[in-house]
Amino acid sequence: MPLVKIRDLHFYRGNRAIFDGVNIDIHRGKITAIMGPSGTGKTTLLSLIGGQLRPDKGTIEVDGQNVHTLSHSELYALRKRMGMLFQSGALLTDINVFDNVAFPIREHTKLPETMVRDLVLMKLQSVGLRCARNLMPSELSGGMARRVALARAVTLDPMMIMYDEPFTGQDPISMGTLVNLIHRMNDAMGLTSVIVSHDVAETAEIADYIYLLSGGKVIEKGSPEQLKRSSSQWVQQFMQGLPDGPVPFHYPGTDFADDLLNGEVSA
Amino acid sequence: MIDTIRSLGRWGLSVFERLGRGHLLLLAILRGVPELFLRFSLVIQQLFSVGVHSVLIILISGLFVGMVLGLQGYNTLVDFGAEESLGVLVALSLVRELGPVVSALLFAGRAGSALTAEIGLMKSTEQLSGMEMMAVDPVRRVLAPRFLAGFISMPLLAAIFSAVGVFGGFLVGHGLLGVDDGAFWSQMQAKTDWYEDVLNGVIKSIVFGFVVTWIALFEGYDATPTSEGVGRATTRTVVHSAFAILGLDFVLTALMFGDV
Ligand SMILES: Nc1ncnc2c1ncn2[C@@H]1O[C@H](COP(=O)(O)OP(=O)(O)OP(=O)(O)O)[C@@H](O)[C@H]1O
Numbered sequence: 257m258p259l260v261k262i263r264d265l266h267f268y269r270g271n272r273a274i275f276d277g278v279n280i281d282i283h284r285g286k287i288t289a290i291m292g293p294s295g296t297g298k299t300t301l302l303s304l305i306g307g308q309l310r311p312d313k314g315t316i317e318v319d320g321q322n323v324h325t326l327s328h329s330e331l332y333a334l335r336k337r338m339g340m341l342f343q344s345g346a347l348l349t350d351i352n353v354f355d356n357v358a359f360p361i362r363e364h365t366k367l368p369e370t371m372v373r374d375l376v377l378m379k380l381q382s383v384g385l386r387c388a389r390n391l392m393p394s395e396l397s398g399g400m401a402r403r404v405a406l407a408r409a410v411t412l413d414p415m416m417i418m419y420d421e422p423f424t425g426q427d428p429i430s431m432g433t434l435v436n437l438i439h440r441m442n443d444a445m446g447l448t449s450v451i452v453s454h455d456v457a458e459t460a461e462i463a464d465y466i467y468l469l470s471g472g473k474v475i476e477k478g479s480p481e482q483l484k485r486s487s488s489q490w491v492q493q494f495m496q497g498l499p500d501g502p503v504p505f506h507y508p509g510t511d512f513a514d515d516l517l518n519g520e521v522s523a
Numbered sequence: 524m525i526d527t528i529r530s531l532g533r534w535g536l537s538v539f540e541r542l543g544r545g546h547l548l549l550l551a552i553l554r555g556v557p558e559l560f561l562r563f564s565l566v567i568q569q570l571f572s573v574g575v576h577s578v579l580i581i582l583i584s585g586l587f588v589g590m591v592l593g594l595q596g597y598n599t600l601v602d603f604g605a606e607e608s609l610g611v612l613v614a615l616s617l618v619r620e621l622g623p624v625v626s627a628l629l630f631a632g633r634a635g636s637a638l639t640a641e642i643g644l645m646k647s648t649e650q651l652s653g654m655e656m657m658a659v660d661p662v663r664r665v666l667a668p669r670f671l672a673g674f675i676s677m678p679l680l681a682a683i684f685s686a687v688g689v690f691g692g693f694l695v696g697h698g699l700l701g702v703d704d705g706a707f708w709s710q711m712q713a714k715t716d717w718y719e720d721v722l723n724g725v726i727k728s729i730v731f732g733f734v735v736t737w738i739a740l741f742e743g744y745d746a747t748p749t750s751e752g753v754g755r756a757t758t759r760t761v762v763h764s765a766f767a768i769l770g771l772d773f774v775l776t777a778l779m780f781g782d783v
Pocket residue numbers: 269274293294295296297298299300301343
């Protein structure tokens with residue numbers, strides 16, 4: 257049985273359908289990648305899985321529990337077993353790096369401070385920021401902030417982690433380290449990982465299964481090899497990053513020339 | 524015409540919706556309060572930033588308000604040869620009315636606006652969502668300690684305000700205008716009733732503290748997560764708090780002193 261089971265998911269923002277009948281299975285112990293053009297709703301999907309947004313139709317089950325019918329305390333109990341790396345990092349800005357990583361441990365356990373310290377330093381070491389522990393979040397670069405957030409997301413050893421763009425803003429060295437780290441954590445700790453990413457090469461390297469989303473639907477799914485061999489033009493364009501093809505680069509709307517010539521001028 | 528009615532209706536609905544959300548939030552906050560007594564350090568931190576940081580402005584304002592009361596009161600009383608009663612006038616005005624009201628207005632401007640901005644910013648930078656996903660309920664972890672701190676601080680600040688105000692009145696009355704100090708203090712003590720005056724003033728300040736902190740936290744939590752949204756929410760905190768304080772002051776005064 258898959259860990260996360262999404263069935264017939266519909267979600268609207270105003271009149272715009274972000275998801276229009278999506279089915280996704282995320283299997284235990286595997287790395288599943290969710291890919292798709294910017295603005296298709298990948299971040300939205302993670303928020304739906306985490307129970308922060310409510311689907312308009314359809315169900316999302318995590319570990320056999322329907323996320324959106326749980327009570328407040330059941331939902332929070334479930335979230336303790338899920339880690340999430342936010343696209344923005346979402347670090348607490350008033351406390352330093354060390355305290356940020358220690359935050360979930362201190363909130364959810366009664367471990368003595370010496371043990372908290374060891375745990376935090378271990379996690380920070382694994383993302384290469386042990387010696388940056390006294391910096392405040394405002395003193396970090398975007399890539400560093402995301403690595404701290406990664407360390408924080410795994411401090412409680414969850415059963416599943418959702419990474420929203422973990423590789424953005426990383427130089428090639430930390431990128432390689434992160435890819436490795438995610439892979440290692442998945443294998444060593446038996447984690448289930450969901451990766452949202454645009455970095456096709458890196459993601460294809462570690463993902464066991466890939467879902468390609470666009471226009472509110474799953475366009476293609478399969479292992480990285482299957483996708484690379486896919487006959488669909490759409491998939492080929494996305495996987496190879498070609499500018500021209502069936503994937504639209506622009507937010508949907510009127511034609512550009514038409515807009516320039518005839519569009520209304522706002523006051 | 525139809526459009527006007529429609530937008531009026533929409534406005535009315537949105538007001539009620541906000542009121543509803545505000546009360547639900549209050550309920551959630553209150554539910555989180557009991558467990559704070561197990562982690563009182565969270566409240567102490569907030570007492571410091573909400574309460575202690577407001578002390579200076581309360582001290583200075585209280586002193587000046589008391590001094591002005593001393594001057595104005597003396598000028599009126601001296602016409603009736605009753606300047607000995609200056610102490611009573613200063614103390615009653617402060618304890619019954621000006622202490623709770625003015626300190627609540629200052630509290631809304633100093634601490635309330637800061638609370639709204641802080642919470643609103645935490646929301647717009649996804650810190651609150653981040654906490655939710657770490658299975659830490661932001662209402663309990665962030666809002667409840669601030670609420671309790673505001674609720675505790677406000678009566679204390681009002682008490683400080685009144686005490687300093689009385690002292691200011693004394694400085695002006697005795698030091699500047701030469702009212703007899705024995706008469707000033709003894710008349711004040713004789714005519715100020717513990718239940719009628721002091722306790723009623725304390726009740727007012729407790730109510731104001733509750734309402735101002737609630738408004739401030741709700742506005743922050745409900746703010747549109749943009750720079751402009753947070754700015755507007757901060758303004759609303761100050762404006763709505765002022766209305767609530769002055770309106771409630773009338774209601775409470777009518778209830779407490781109406782039949783005299
Ligand atoms: N709060 C919101 N209100 C209205 N629309 C929103 C809101 N948040 C996101 N959207 C819309 O939902 C769509 C999906 O957003 P989402 O952030 O999930 O995209 P994404 O796939 O994560 O993109 P990216 O790869 O750039 O991070 C976007 O087109 C956006 O316009």
